[in-house]
Amino acid sequence: MYDLIIRQAKSTDGSLMDIAIRDGKIAALGVPAHASARHVLDLHGKVYASAGWIDSHVHCYPKSPIYHDEADLIGVASGVTTVADAGSTGANDVDDFYQITRAAKTNVYAFLNIARTGIVTQNELADMAQIDKAAVRTAIEKNPGFIIGIKARMSSSVVGQNGIEPLVRAKEIQQENDDLPLMVHIGNNPPNLDEIADLLTSGDIITHCYNGKPNRILSPEGVLRDSVKRALGRGVRLDVGHGSASFSFEVAELAIRQGILPHTISSDIYCRNRISGPVHSLATVMSKFFSVGMTLPQVIDCVTSHAADALRLPAKGRLDVGADADLTLFELHHAPQVFIDSEGQSVKGESLLVPLAAVVAGVTLLTEEGKSAHVF
Known part of the structure; x- marks a missing residue:
């Protein structure tokens, strides 16, 4: 006896x-017609099923003064089964964050901000x-299975006069904590x-990879920077992290045309850009990539x-x-x-994930x- 059988789901x-x-x-995959279950959901070949969508860059610590949201609003209410908060909390507040997430229906994980306070101000580094290396280690040891990585925000408004030094410290922390x-x-x-790219190693993640700022992955001539090419060769990953100010259709299209695809598509969502845009939901962000040359299987792979x-969630x-029974059921x-990027530019599209x-x-x-x- 199974708990649930989903029949005639479209791949x-x-x-x-x-x-x-x-x-x-x-x-089981492929279930005999006579198999019994407590619940049967027949999709009649009209609805897609994929592994559960994972948004690997969100902000859902509800007590954060700047970037905050509710995990289930950006999670299961949007068809997303798993979210990873990207540094909203540091060692000071991650224990509280963990306790809050236990009530969520969405699977919630966290990248721990290397700054103790997390993002309480815009310039935490x-x-x-x-x-505080000792505080980071203690936080990781107290929250195994919840803290799945560390986060460093390496832009001028965050690091002030410290330049590359916070990233040097982040790499030391990483090496001292099982290479998270x-x-x-x-x-x-x-x-x-x-400078940033040259310090990164296999498994590290560059987020906001298609931002339109001068310090972006493409040169002024529109080709991939050599430093980023070398980093990708070492196994560094590109994450979208759309957000309010970090996604340019022009950069994404130029990059993808050259075969520089994202490893992961994520939203960088929080209440303001969820409600007012340009993010709205992970599904909206995913749908934008059809307009810059990616296929449905490619897009789904990026969130599964x-x-x-x-995130090292095998x-x-x-x-x-044997895998966790996390799935997303959706239509195309x-x-x-009309989709809007973080630069205020619009692109016409023909497909929307629902x-x-x-x-x-x-x-x-x-x-x-x-x-x-009227499907269920």
């Missing part, structure tokens, strides 16, 4: 599949005394992106298997027997769209669109 390659779930895990993934925010210089690999991101609507449900550990949670879709 991103167009084929149909049946998925059986038991005890919060995927128990302007004072090197904020970087390091996510590095890039923006206006100093420090220069070449690629994201799970980047039980998530794949529709495999074809109609004229999540209908998040399945978390085998429990189906409908989005608002799902409640009115």
